[in-house]
Amino acid sequence: MTADETMRGRIRSGPALPGQRAPGVPGPPGPAPGAGPARGVGSAPGAGTAPGADGAAAPGGPAGRAVPGGFRVSARTLRALASTEPSPEGTALVRDVRWSKRLVLLRAVLDAAPGGEAGAHWELLEAAERQDPGAVRDVLLYPSTGVWAEEALRRLHAPAGPPADLAHLGSLAAAAALRARIPFELTLRPVQGRIALPTLGLLRPHRLGPVPLSEDTWDPDHPAVLPLHTLPGGRTALDDLDPYRAAPGRPGPVRPARRLTPKGHKRWDTQWTGALTLLERYDTARAREIAALLRSVVPLAGGTRSAGATLPAAAGSVLARGQAPPALAATLVHETQHGKLGALTDVLPLHTADATARHWAPWRTDPRPLEGLLHGAYAHLALACYWQRAALYGARAAWACHARCRAQVAAVLPVLRRETQLTRAGVEFVAGMAEAERAMDELPPPADQHATARRALEQERRAWCAAHPELAASARG
Numbered sequence: 001m002t003a004d005e006t007m008r009g010r011i012r013s014g015p016a017l018p019g020q021r022a023p024g025v026p027g028p029p030g031p032a033p034g035a036g037p038a039r040g041v042g043s044a045p046g047a048g049t050a051p052g053a054d055g056a057a058a059p060g061g062p063a064g065r066a067v068p069g070g071f072r073v074s075a076r077t078l079r080a081l082a083s084t085e086p087s088p089e090g091t092a093l094v095r096d097v098r099w100s101k102r103l104v105l106l107r108a109v110l111d112a113a114p115g116g117e118a119g120a121h122w123e124l125l126e127a128a129e130r131q132d133p134g135a136v137r138d139v140l141l142y143p144s145t146g147v148w149a150e151e152a153l154r155r156l157h158a159p160a161g162p163p164a165d166l167a168h169l170g171s172l173a174a175a176a177a178l179r180a181r182i183p184f185e186l187t188l189r190p191v192q193g194r195i196a197l198p199t200l201g202l203l204r205p206h207r208l209g210p211v212p213l214s215e216d217t218w219d220p221d222h223p224a225v226l227p228l229h230t231l232p233g234g235r236t237a238l239d240d241l242d243p244y245r246a247a248p249g250r251p252g253p254v255r256p257a258r259r260l261t262p263k264g265h266k267r268w269d270t271q272w273t274g275a276l277t278l279l280e281r282y283d284t285a286r287a288r289e290i291a292a293l294l295r296s297v298v299p300l301a302g303g304t305r306s307a308g309a310t311l312p313a314a315a316g317s318v319l320a321r322g323q324a325p326p327a328l329a330a331t332l333v334h335e336t337q338h339g340k341l342g343a344l345t346d347v348l349p350l351h352t353a354d355a356t357a358r359h360w361a362p363w364r365t366d367p368r369p370l371e372g373l374l375h376g377a378y379a380h381l382a383l384a385c386y387w388q389r390a391a392l393y394g395a396r397a398a399w400a401c402h403a404r405c406r407a408q409v410a411a412v413l414p415v416l417r418r419e420t421q422l423t424r425a426g427v428e429f430v431a432g433m434a435e436a437e438r439a440m441d442e443l444p445p446p447a448d449q450h451a452t453a454r455r456a457l458e459q460e461r462r463a464w465c466a467a468h469p470e471l472a473a474s475a476r477g
Helices: 003-008 073-085 088-112 118-132 133-141 143-156 168-179 262-282 284-293 325-347 372-392 398-420 424-442 447-467 469-475
Strands: 064-066 072-074 185-188 196-197 201-203 210-216 226-227 296-299 317-320
Touching: 072 073, 073 088, 073 325, 073 424, 088 118, 088 133, 088 143, 088 284, 088 325, 118 133, 118 168, 133 168, 143 168, 168 185, 168 196, 226 284, 262 284, 262 296, 262 372, 284 325, 317 325, 325 372, 372 398, 372 424, 398 424, 398 447, 447 469
Parallel strands: 296 317
Antiparallel strands: 064 072, 185 210, 196 201, 201 226
8 A cells, every 4th residue: 555545545543643632723633535645634623714714605615615624715715825915814724734734644654653662752742742732733843744754654655665764753752852841761773873853953972872862862052962053033944954854865856955054054044034124025924924834944955956945745844045135035935835835735626637747837948737837827926926016115126027927927827717627616716816916907017017028928938839849739828
């Protein structure tokens, strides 16, 4: 059985997961009928209903949509998310979905793991939760925990290959116990001479073999301790330490940087502070949304062409390369949208298309599947809105950036609206995107910048169609 099949199947009953007894969070996970890979959600009644949600219609009704796991996506929440504009309802839904999905994933790992140490580690997590539920929730929701859990579940069900790193569950338990400040004793074996403690950092023991840990283990001033660097102005971590900060051992277009030097941390502090200042000045609501949804930033290695990326398994994290504050601010806006849309589609499918790459995406040179086209259009719609507001404050080159992003979105929206594989919710979502794009007419850029951007984009479209004649029909606006 594959990991995906496990997530689709019924989760067996077993020990309660930390967080399931806390008020207002999902209860014991149940199955998500018809859910796709890693799409399960919690089953507490009303979980994920955003504050002030408008309506309690039956599933598929005009006022709201009940979806698997007890989540309800109201019409107002769906419209707010479609516009890309931050809203309390949208932020609440994203956070609730992430937590519920993480509980289901951890439940699946625990059920598939052999007995023994895993059970003892879970007992320590439960003890920490009794003392400080918030600390346990932060450790379990930390982005790298999702990467580890998905990788562990995949390896647990793989017929061959390396074994699952179940010892990392002990690292989570130790980090939670240290955060909750409870007495404990736990022995962990270093991996490549290090013990990862998610949300805290790394331990570098001076001796080989298993290392006993206790409540007195973590001393940020000790030379064997590498604390995680926190970026200025909040709780967002600059994670250059966690072994699961990106998918381990998998080739891909983005690679996390190795541990940064103090000078590298200082450079990031400066860029981050500058980006936050611009976000607060130009678009305060988006600045607050980013603060609420972004738990970590993973620096990308030098030579990476991408300005940023988002891993679905690492919800709440952005991989980004060091860049000037205006570019970093735009990257944060862009990547946050991928996280929002990913959470929504975990509980509310927007289309039924497969992964066939057949669409022109103006921001890419390669054909994209419908999922990629929808994600890209959504992120660029947010960028068009952000750059428009920045332009109104006189930001340099902002009108040109706005015109370019809006032209890209406008070129793709007709294709999305014609797509027959959109679900009913997908039709409503794309209509909301189109409404947000049209609303930008109220504040047009000076001169003929929109027309210039559209002409340039049309030339690019023709060149793409010449390179992909078999897909040219899909590129018509």
